[in-house]
Amino acid sequence: MKIAYEKRKSLYGYGFIALWFIGTVLFFIVPLIKSFTYSFRDIERNVFGGFVGLDNYKQAFLGDEVYAERLISVLKTTALKTPLILIFALFVAVLLNQKFHGRGFARAVFFLPVIVATGPVYNIITGNMATSGNSGATQFSTMFETDLVGELLEFLGVYGISDKLTMTIQSVTTDIFGLVWNAGIQILIFLAALQNIPVSAKEAAQMEGATAWEYFWKITFPYVSPMILANLIFTIIDSFTDPSNLVMDRVLTMQKDWQYGLSAAMAWAYFGIVIVALGIIVAIVNRFIYYEVD
Amino acid sequence: MAEAIKDDKEVGNGMSKRQAKKIRMASMNKQEIAYLRKKAIIEKVWPIFRFLILFGLCFVILYPLIYMISCAFRDPSDMNDPTVMWIPRNLTLQVIKDTAHAMDFWNTLKTTLILNIGCSLVQVCSCALAGYGFARFRFKGKGLLFGIVVLMILVPSQVIAIPQYQQFRNFLGNPDWSLINNPLSMYLPALTGNGIRSGLMIFIFRQFFKGLPKELEDAAYLDGCGPLRTFVQIMIPNALSSFLTVFLFSVVWYWNDYYVSSTFFTSNQTIALMLKNLGNQLNNTILKDMGGTAGFREQIVWMEAGCLISILPILVMYAFLQKYFTEGIERSGLVG
Incomplete structure (x- = not known):
């Protein structure tokens, strides 16, 4: 039997993803649909049926004392933190892409949080730092928070111009530890993008006498911009699925309380809001991105 | 040794490097000179800044790990000893x-x-x-x-x-x-x-x-x-x-x-x-x-x-x- 080459290749394609497809139906699609239907059912009292419509959602937003509040606070912190992480990661990636002695070591150190930060170790580290008095990293940030930033602003004569600005700067410097420890993967992705900038672009810029500042905005930034989008999505997803964030914490507490229907409704409402927000952000950012056409 | 340095300084026509530079500068206009000067300064200063920034950030990352190692090998009583910051007084496994x-x-x-x-x-x-x-x-x-x-x-x-x-x-x-x-x-x-x-x-x-x-x-x-x-x-x-x-x-x-x-x-x-x-x-x-x-x-x-x-x-x-x-x-x- 002879099958056309193209057709045979498409069969191969099915072959390669067959294993994944079986697993996905069993361990992802079916549970996902089930969890969605739970959010409309009174599953605790009635295992088969018990359709209650939108009651679980109403309960989540109106009945639960903390859910709505936490939802807003999580969205707010994500909105504030994501641009910070991105700017910081890009800055560090640009630094790590330059040639200097000890670069390998510096890179190894900056990716270290990727190894440690996802596990319980991170929680213990941050917990202990908060309780033990002589913790340098917290001192390190408090130093910035109380003295340096305030004095620097006073020195520059900008104090009192805007309380909001001061607050923002302070919140950045206070959380420098969290920033550094949460930007590992973003730095990695940006660095990979920086290494992909063609040498010809660099040389052309040098010939034309571009300053470092111009080089950054005219060469680096456009080439890296697709990865800014990727990193943006990654950062939002990462903070959204983090089990230690407040909404996730509430969902898990409800699960432990055997309130499956309610917890499913909370999770799906949260999920829906994040997806819509993500869609809007991607649509906006996409217009400013430079794609190289080969 | 002395000869090597001399060789280094001499650039064609028996001119020293400095003289050659002077001639080159004379042929440039003000903007070009300003650009080169700025570039030279940035190239000197930037590595120092870069080192400071990277050193500080590396410290923030490595701090908990150093603290971990320091704590793991010390006797519990050292925690209440105000003189012990990094190096344990009583090393123990x-x-x-x-x-x-x-x-x-x-x-x-x-x-x-x-x-x-x-x-x-x-x-x-x-x-x-x-x-x-x-x-x-x-x-x-x-x-x-x-x-x-x-x-x-x-x-x-x-x-x-x-x-x-x-x-x-x-x-x-x-x-x-x-x-x-x-x-x-x-x-x-x-x-x-x-x-x-x-x-x-x-x-x-x-x-x-x-x-x-x-x-x-x-x-x-x-x-x-x-x-x-x-x-x-x-x-x-x-x-x-x-x-x-x-x-x-x-x-x-x-x-x-x-x-x-x-x-x-x-x-x-x-x-x-x-x-x-x-x-x-x-x-x-x-x-x-x-x-x-x-x-x-x-x-x-x-x-x-x-x-x-x-x-x-x-x-x-x-x-x-x-x-x-x-x-x-x-x-x-x-x-x-």
């Missing part, structure tokens, strides 16, 4: 031994290695297969199926944990087949490309395989090589650095995971779980033996020791693999 005992370290390590490293190995292979399928072949419904992959990245595992639990409880609808407390409940999803963060890994592999030249496989096909053999013999050797990067990620995620392994097991001894419960465990063993005299600050010693021995294995692995990680990422497929 006892704390590490006690913690290892409380965590049942060697058994825990064995379980973790069998369960987690095994799962990561299997997961990397299954995700590579799926990623290759998505990268290279055209078939009906590919867009929809790849949409599912993206959805896998988006949906947090906590959302589907309970239906998954029921799935494993009555596997394939058969009430006699329970996979709870069975390593299969971790291995099966990993084997079928649905382990921890599999969506992301399939995505990375797809990006990577897309970047490889197509001629590689076409040549193999023309020579009568089957698709699976082409994949194993042609694609995998080319993708080795990417495999290592993804494998490292996978190991780290499985190593640090405690949610999945605590959901499908009633009692499970993986390192992440033991570390999470270390506080309770300590209260029941060591601190109880001491008669509850250990203060809150003194307990930190054991916690930090626990952290140290739990991350030491992956830190060692990272030390070996970081070369691929830090220098070879441009080939890892993270960028499409």
Whole structure:
């Protein structure tokens, strides 16, 4: 039997993803649909049926004392933190892409949080730092928070111009530890993008006498911009699925309380809001991105 | 020596370097001079700033690790000694031994290695297969199926944990087949490309395989090589650095995971779980033996020791693999 080459290749394609497809139906699609239907059912009292419509959602937003509040606070912190992480990661990636002695070591150190930060170790580290008095990293940030930033602003004569600005700067410097420890993967992705900038672009810029500042905005930034989008999505997803964030914490507490229907409704409402927000952000950012056409 | 310096200074026509520079400067206009001067200054000053910034940030990252090491080797009484900041007064290995005992370290390590490293190995292979399928072949419904992959990245595992639990409880609808407390409940999803963060890994592999030249496989096909053999013999050797990067990620995620392994097991001894419960465990063993005299600050010693021995294995692995990680990422497929 002879099958056309193209057709045979498409069969191969099915072959390669067959294993994944079986697993996905069993361990992802079916549970996902089930969890969605739970959010409309009174599953605790009635295992088969018990359709209650939108009651679980109403309960989540109106009945639960903390859910709505936490939802807003999580969205707010994500909105504030994501641009910070991105700017910081890009800055560090640009630094790590330059040639200097000890670069390998510096890179190894900056990716270290990727190894440690996802596990319980991170929680213990941050917990202990908060309780033990002589913790340098917290001192390190408090130093910035109380003295340096305030004095620097006073020195520059900008104090009192805007309380909001001061607050923002302070919140950045206070959380420098969290920033550094949460930007590992973003730095990695940006660095990979920086290494992909063609040498010809660099040389052309040098010939034309571009300053470092111009080089950054005219060469680096456009080439890296697709990865800014990727990193943006990654950062939002990462903070959204983090089990230690407040909404996730509430969902898990409800699960432990055997309130499956309610917890499913909370999770799906949260999920829906994040997806819509993500869609809007991607649509906006996409217009400013430079794609190289080969 | 003196001659060498002289040679260095002389540039053609018997002029010294300085003279040559003067002549060159004379031919330039003001803007050019200003530009060059600015550039020279920046080139001198910038490395110092860069060093300061990087040094400070490296310190922030390394601080908890140094603190961990410092704490793990000190006697608990040193915690209340105000003169002890970094270097312990009473060096001891006892704390590490006690913690290892409380965590049942060697058994825990064995379980973790069998369960987690095994799962990561299997997961990397299954995700590579799926990623290759998505990268290279055209078939009906590919867009929809790849949409599912993206959805896998988006949906947090906590959302589907309970239906998954029921799935494993009555596997394939058969009430006699329970996979709870069975390593299969971790291995099966990993084997079928649905382990921890599999969506992301399939995505990375797809990006990577897309970047490889197509001629590689076409040549193999023309020579009568089957698709699976082409994949194993042609694609995998080319993708080795990417495999290592993804494998490292996978190991780290499985190593640090405690949610999945605590959901499908009633009692499970993986390192992440033991570390999470270390506080309770300590209260029941060591601190109880001491008669509850250990203060809150003194307990930190054991916690930090626990952290140290739990991350030491992956830190060692990272030390070996970081070369691929830090220098070879441009080939890892993270960028499409």
